[in-house]
Amino acid sequence: RMAAAPPSYCFVAFPPCSKDGLVVFGKNSARPRDEVQEVVYFAAAEHDPGSKVECTYIEIEQVPKTHAVVLSRPSWLWGAEMGANEHGVCVANEAVLTREPASESEALLGMDLVRLGLERGATAKEALDVIVALLEEHGQGGNYYEDGSSCHTFQSAFLIVDRNEAWILETSGKYWAAEKITEGVKCICNQLSLTTKIDAEHPELRNYVKSQGWWNEDSDFNFSEVFSIADDHLACCSGRESLEKQGGDVSAQAMIDVLRDKDSGVCVDSESFLTTASIVSVLPQDPSFPCIHYFTGTPDPSRSIFKPFIFVDDVKLVPKVQSPSFGNDDPAKKIPRFQEKPDRRHELYKAHEWARSLLENDQDKGQKLMRIMLDLEKQGLEAMEDILSRTEILDPAEVVDLFYDCVDTELKFFK
Numbered sequence: 001r002m003a004a005a006p007p008s009y010c011f012v013a014f015p016p017c018s019k020d021g022l023v024v025f026g027k028n029s030a031r032p033r034d035e036v037q038e039v040v041y042f043a044a045a046e047h048d049p050g051s052k053v054e055c056t057y058i059e060i061e062q063v064p065k066t067h068a069v070v071l072s073r074p075s076w077l078w079g080a081e082m083g084a085n086e087h088g089v090c091v092a093n094e095a096v097l098t099r100e101p102a103s104e105s106e107a108l109l110g111m112d113l114v115r116l117g118l119e120r121g122a123t124a125k126e127a128l129d130v131i132v133a134l135l136e137e138h139g140q141g142g143n144y145y146e147d148g149s150s151c152h153t154f155q156s157a158f159l160i161v162d163r164n165e166a167w168i169l170e171t172s173g174k175y176w177a178a179e180k181i182t183e184g185v186k187c188i189c190n191q192l193s194l195t196t197k198i199d200a201e202h203p204e205l206r207n208y209v210k211s212q213g214w215w216n217e218d219s220d221f222n223f224s225e226v227f228s229i230a231d232d233h234l235a236c237c238s239g240r241e242s243l244e245k246q247g248g249d250v251s252a253q254a255m256i257d258v259l260r261d262k263d264s265g266v267c268v269d270s271e272s273f274l275t276t277a278s279i280v281s282v283l284p285q286d287p288s289f290p291c292i293h294y295f296t297g298t299p300d301p302s303r304s305i306f307k308p309f310i311f312v313d314d315v316k317l318v319p320k321v322q323s324p325s326f327g328n329d330d331p332a333k334k335i336p337r338f339q340e341k342p343d344r345r346h347e348l349y350k351a352h353e354w355a356r357s358l359l360e361n362d363q364d365k366g367q368k369l370m371r372i373m374l375d376l377e378k379q380g381l382e383a384m385e386d387i388l389s390r391t392e393i394l395d396p397a398e399v400v401d402l403f404y405d406c407v408d409t410e411l412k413f414f415k
Helices: 110-120 124-138 205-211 223-227 239-245 252-259 347-361 363-389 402-414
Strands: 009-013 022-032 037-042 052-054 059-061 069-074 082-085 090-096 155-161 166-172 175-181 185-188 273-284 292-295 307-309
Touching: 009 155, 009 239, 009 252, 022 090, 022 155, 022 252, 037 273, 059 124, 069 110, 069 273, 069 292, 082 110, 082 273, 090 110, 090 273, 110 124, 110 155, 124 155, 124 166, 124 175, 155 185, 166 185, 166 223, 175 205, 185 239, 239 252, 252 273, 252 292, 252 363, 273 363, 292 363, 307 363, 307 402, 347 363, 347 402, 363 402
Parallel strands: none
Antiparallel strands: 009 022, 009 185, 022 273, 037 069, 052 059, 069 082, 082 090, 090 155, 155 166, 166 175, 273 292, 292 307
């Protein structure tokens, strides 16, 4: 039997379900329990003609210009689990299983495609076009985990969002289908969810599934039914109901609350998997307001705090949420890969481990610490609400070290 895909959850809410003309995006990244995620920023850049970019496993052609991106990523790989770019595009991926086994040969990982879509797409639709073109050219495959003893491979699904619309993109090998969303609340998790409403697809998709004998034209083409293993495409998304219950009030806080919910299964804490990092983004439909992206940079959102980041020029880098770099000596870069596991913990992760053990072992002190942390988070959320309710344009100098200061303050509390 194939190992289960990690149970990550991604959400988007559009007005009128969300507050004040805001699009709200969120993801919990469920990964192997001991994996470290870092939060990294890459400035916009221009690249020489003919230059290449080294992804996790393969090298591909670089483009002339890449957008500024902020990413939450397992620190051994090149791509990202989730992130945003300077144009207000957010992308998150899901590992999924389909009736076609995912390829073990090294190609692009779903996580590489998240980063490539963000670096190259100025709208959600552009990011989608980038991802499917790269899928066609290079394929997807290779180990999803930093594990030298066994190769864990998956197909990919993506939630791609900007200020105006979202696309759910689901893939199997190089074949894909996508649905466009402009209203309501949507959730994707570790199984296929597209059915008969398909707004874009691989040109050969239907011919391919007919040639495999998976579909004949007697019935409507239903992507999940055609590609899922048995009936596992039905039981998705416990978190969606909680967001729908908000009735027009989905805010950053409401999304954070859903991501923290262990009872619903959205916040994963199981024997094999843990929510190792989370993101919430608020994208105002009015382009004169900035997008705000909240990252935890630490595991278990119910014991982490969401810290805001806003794209401005010369944004201050935050080494304390970046894992150490091992360069070409990294066991993830040497063949055979993953022969050893270096210590990838960053400063915030280590401090947070201490806080977690306090929460587990000393209830009084733990609860007191948690109250202080949540209070800090609330101050950040309120300051951001203030920015989104002003009439005057945001002064970049005001937020250039916003994320840096939030991480710094959090570390001080842990000390």
